[in-house]
Amino acid sequence: MLVADQHRQATRSGGVPVEWRRGPGRGAPRRRQLGLRARAAVASGLLALVLSAGLSVAAYQLTRSQLISDREDGAQRQAYVDARLVRNALRSPDPDVTTVLASLGGNAGTMTLAQVGAEWFSGSVGVGPDAVPDALGEAAAEGSAGRQRVRVAGAPYVAVGVPLPAVDALYFEVSPLADVERALEVLARGLMVAATVATAAGAGVGWYTSGRVLRPLRRMSLAAGGIARGTLDTRLDAVGDPDLEPLVASFNRMAEAVQERIARESRFASDVSHELRSPLAAMLAAIEVARRRHQPGALVEDEALDVLQRRVEAFNRLVLDLLEISRLDAGVATLRPEPVDPARLVGAVLDSMGRADVPVDMRADLASPLLLDKRRLGQMVMNLVENADRYGKGATRVEIDLDDRVVTIAVEDAGPGVAEHERSYVFERFARGEAAIVSAAGGTGLGLSLVAQHAKLHGGVVRLEDRVGGGARFVILLPRRDADGEPTGELAL
CATH class of the missing domain: 3.30.450.20 (PAS domain)
Structure with a gap:
C-alpha cells in the first residue's frame, strides 16, 4: 500500500490519489516485480x-x-x-x-x-x-x-x-x-x-x-473495473472455452449477487427515505404552528422549539441526501445542463447560507453562460462551504477559473487542513475525520461524498489540495460543454 507524504498534491474524488509519494520513515519501497x-x-x-x-x-x-x-x-x-x-x-x-x-x-x-x-x-x-x-x-x-x-x-x-x-x-x-x-x-x-x-x-x-x-x-x-465504476450489469462470456467456463460462471454469479445486494440496499434506503419525508414534513409544520401559538417571551419554549427545529431540519437534510445517493446508485440520476453564470450562482448560494461575506474571485472573463446542471453545482458549492464552516474555521474564499475545456471552482478554508491518513477516504460515504469527531459541529458524512458523485455525473472530479498559507482547498473540475450539452474534451486528471 502506498503512503502519501506531507507534500502530496491532491486527492481525487472517491479517495483516488492524483500524486502519490512515499513518505519518509515509512519503510523501504517495495521491490518492483516483473x-x-x-x-x-x-x-x-x-x-x-x-x-x-x-x-x-x-x-x-x-x-x-x-x-x-x-x-x-x-x-x-x-x-x-x-x-x-x-x-x-x-x-x-x-x-x-x-x-x-x-x-x-x-x-x-x-x-x-x-x-x-x-x-x-x-x-x-x-x-x-x-x-x-x-x-x-x-x-x-x-x-x-x-x-x-x-x-x-x-x-x-x-x-x-x-x-x-x-x-x-x-x-x-x-x-x-x-x-x-x-x-x-x-x-x-x-x-x-x-x-x-x-x-x-x-x-x-x-x-x-x-x-x-x-x-x-x-x-x-x-x-471488474466496470463494476467498480458502477456498471453493475457487466458480465463475462466464456466464448466456448471449457477451461474458462467455471471461472466465468463464478465471476458472473458474484457480479449478480453484488448487483442484487446493492439494488436491495438502494431500494431500502430509498423506501425508508420516502417513508420518512412525510412525517418529517409534518413535524416541521407542527413546529411552525407551535411557534405562532406560543406566548412571546417564553424563553424555555423558544429554546426547546429551536433545538427541535434544528434537529428535525438536520434529519430532513440527511433523508434528502440519502434519497439523492439512492438515485445516483440506481443510475436514474440525470444531468440537466442549462446556461449558468457560475459567479452569480456561487454568490446566490452564499447569500442563501448567510455567508455573503465570503469573497468570490472570478479569475477569467466569461463571454457567455456555461452549460452546467445548476441544482447540482449549487449543492456542490453549498456542501463544500458548509464543510469549511464546520471543520475548517470557515470558508475564506471561493475561486472560479475556466479555460477552453475545464471549469474550476475551488473553496478554501483557514482550518488545519486534512490529515494525510484521512485523505484516502475523505470522499467516502459517512467518512468522518478526527476534526468532525472531536468537534460538536455535527454532520452526516455525506456532504463530500455527494460532491464527488455530482462531479462524476458531470464527467468531472473533485480533489483535495493544501491551501497556500495553511488550510484545505477543495477543487471541483468540470468539463465545459458545447451547445448540445456534450463535453468539449476530456479532463487531464
Whole structure:
C-alpha cells in the first residue's frame, strides 16, 4: 500500500490519489516485480536457452569427436601406406631416404620423418625428432604402431608412428588438424547464433502465448473495473472455452449477487427515505404552528422549539441526501445542463447560507453562460462551504477559473487542513475525520461524498489540495460543454 507524504498534491474524488509519494520513515519501497506476462516470456526464453545450449553443446561435442576421429583414421591409413613405400625404398641399395620422405604425405602441411638405425631423416625443412612425442616414439621403438594428438608451434597435429622391423627403421607422419579446428570454430559460432535466436524466439513465443492465455484475465479485470465504476450489469462470456467456463460462471454469479445486494440496499434506503419525508414534513409544520401559538417571551419554549427545529431540519437534510445517493446508485440520476453564470450562482448560494461575506474571485472573463446542471453545482458549492464552516474555521474564499475545456471552482478554508491518513477516504460515504469527531459541529458524512458523485455525473472530479498559507482547498473540475450539452474534451486528471 502506498503512503502519501506531507507534500502530496491532491486527492481525487472517491479517495483516488492524483500524486502519490512515499513518505519518509515509512519503510523501504517495495521491490518492483516483473509482470506475469514478462515472467512467462523470461521463463520461456530461459527454457529455450537451456535447451538450445544443451543441444548445441551435444551437437558440437559429437561433431568434434566425429571430425577428429575421421581425420585421425585417415591420417593413420595414409601413414601405413607411406610406411610401406619407405620400407620398399629402404630395401633398395643406396636409398635416398630424404627424397622418398619428401614425396610422401597425403595432405598439405604433412611432415614425414624416419629413423633408420640411429640416424634421423626428415622430408620437411626445419622438422626434426622434436616433432615426435616421446610416448609415441617409445611405443614405435617397442614395435607397436600408434597415434597421438600434439601441438607443433602452437598448431594442432596428429602424429602416427609405424615400426618397420624388416629394415630396422621407424616411420612417423605428422598430419595437420588446423582445418578441422577452423571448421569447429565456425560450427561453434553458428551454434551460438542458433542458441541466441532460439532464446529470442522462445521469449517471443512465451510473450505471445502468455498474452493469449492472460487475455481472459484482462477481460475479467476490465469487467471488474466496470463494476467498480458502477456498471453493475457487466458480465463475462466464456466464448466456448471449457477451461474458462467455471471461472466465468463464478465471476458472473458474484457480479449478480453484488448487483442484487446493492439494488436491495438502494431500494431500502430509498423506501425508508420516502417513508420518512412525510412525517418529517409534518413535524416541521407542527413546529411552525407551535411557534405562532406560543406566548412571546417564553424563553424555555423558544429554546426547546429551536433545538427541535434544528434537529428535525438536520434529519430532513440527511433523508434528502440519502434519497439523492439512492438515485445516483440506481443510475436514474440525470444531468440537466442549462446556461449558468457560475459567479452569480456561487454568490446566490452564499447569500442563501448567510455567508455573503465570503469573497468570490472570478479569475477569467466569461463571454457567455456555461452549460452546467445548476441544482447540482449549487449543492456542490453549498456542501463544500458548509464543510469549511464546520471543520475548517470557515470558508475564506471561493475561486472560479475556466479555460477552453475545464471549469474550476475551488473553496478554501483557514482550518488545519486534512490529515494525510484521512485523505484516502475523505470522499467516502459517512467518512468522518478526527476534526468532525472531536468537534460538536455535527454532520452526516455525506456532504463530500455527494460532491464527488455530482462531479462524476458531470464527467468531472473533485480533489483535495493544501491551501497556500495553511488550510484545505477543495477543487471541483468540470468539463465545459458545447451547445448540445456534450463535453468539449476530456479532463487531464
